[in-house]
Amino acid sequence: MRLSVQQDSFDLGHEANAFAAGITGAGAVVTFTGVVRDNGGKLAAMEIEHYPGMTEKAISGIMDQAMARWSLADALVIHRYGRLVANDPIMMVATAARHRADAFAAAEFLMDYLKSRAPFWKKEIGADGSEWVAARDEDEAALTRW
Amino acid sequence: MRLSVQQDSFDLGHEANAFAAGITGAGAVVTFTGVVRDNGGKLAAMEIEHYPGMTEKAISGIMDQAMARWSLADALVIHRYGRLVANDPIMMVATAARHRADAFAAAEFLMDYLKSRAPFWKKEIGADGSEWVAARDEDEAALTRW
């Protein structure tokens, strides 16, 4: 199990390969990667603020829950903060399990909790000003299924 | 949209990066990779037989359905046939969408249909003989949710 909260970028392919190489006995590997959308060219940059200390604590707690709830061989979460531009990777989740249903469910669970329970806040910076990204009702609603 | 039915191995990281680099405007990228399990060291090799022609036709049909049903920016399926050994990648699915729910749903849909509707048959070769992998009832049942 690995968690990294980092300012630096990361390489999806490199991380996916390293994660897959580390697991044994698990036939199913799922990855989710979030990428900065350019909003049709209107986005100049994205600033991600976080709450150092609580971020690691909250995500570790979410990962422990996922490991306990599904038969996971391993799990990985990488989440960036700081200034990002369009097409930068924002974050990544990876899960490995014997059966695909577990790997998919755990990855979706981790994503749903990261969206609404990990202390990150995104601000979109455009040519004509900047704006904090509003939380989506459906992200909060997504938690009720777990 | 890309489909490859191939004997050669592939590199998860390379494919994931190439897929992610090709999409624009999509914030969510999901990959699923199936890996040959070693069954606690009992597996010597896995032979995957397929039905050339029908394989491509069936998978293309499944991918068209996924593209039509969800708002996907792109989709990728790679599936191998021939002789594989433990820890070899068997197949891979990737989906990209604006929102994560679409990317996850489409990837699970593609996997469920690949499992039970694409003409592949796996044979496990062990030290004490070989055996065709039996279809699992839950794989067939998984199709009813779509």
Added chain:
Amino acid sequence: MIDVMYFAWVRERIGLPRERIETDAATVADLIDELKAREPRYEMAFADLKSLRVALDQELSSFDAPLAGVREVAFFPPMTGG
């Protein structure tokens, strides 16, 4: 004349991957009855239809489907891809 193909353990039991067959069978079920009457290895391969699937011209189909116009019939166990 029709191309008949066998995959996985169906191929192994029958002992060949494909053959061309001269038949007047109206449906897949009729063709299966013809094949079973030929030799024990066919009878063995087609003993349990519940464990078999059929594709007509590379589309999954059913045992009561008509064969008129069909060029390629394939028999195989449930798929185990992914």
Added chain:
Amino acid sequence: MIDVMYFAWVRERIGLPRERIETDAATVADLIDELKAREPRYEMAFADLKSLRVALDQELSSFDAPLAGVREVAFFPPMTGG
């Protein structure tokens, strides 16, 4: 003495990321009332509690939670990670 932290637009409205506050507030809600009474920028930041979240010692909590023993209080809008 308690550490009070502000994130995202709460931080921007109040104009600082953290401060140490001498308070006898019994609950989070009491602390908010104290802060709002100080200056308009606090009143503005805490105008709509439905759009705010609070963490006590880095755990999500509620506005009616007691502050006894708490060392760090953080106010922020709903999270938008992932």
